[in-house]
Amino acid sequence: MTLLIILACVFGVVALMxxxxxxxxxxxxxxxxxKFSxxxxxxxFMILVGAIIKEML
Structure with a gap:
């Protein structure tokens, strides 16, 4: 039941956005x-490199 409440809240916030x-x-x-592209x-690229480094350590 708690999961459904959390899901409904997330859906509501996304709809509001x-x-x-x-x-x-x-x-x-x-x-x-x-520029944003x-x-x-x-x-x-930076996130991918960071994730690879994190997995290596």
């Missing part, structure tokens, strides 16, 4: 999208 993001969010320009590749 989507509604608020659609209502108050503004579209990004192409330059911002390109480049940054996300770097961050994913």
């Amino acid at each position: 989507v509604v608020l993001g659609e209502r108050f969010g503004k579209p990004m320009s192409n330059e911002q999208q390109a 480049k940054l996300s590749w770097v961050l994913v």
Whole structure:
């Protein structure tokens, strides 16, 4: 029963984020999208390297 309550809370919070993001969010320009795209590749690479190092130790 507790798991269902936690799942319902998580679902509610995600739904709230989507509604608020659609209502108050503004579209990004192409330059911002390109910048975030480049940054996300770097961050994913860093997380992968960190996970590999953590598993090796």
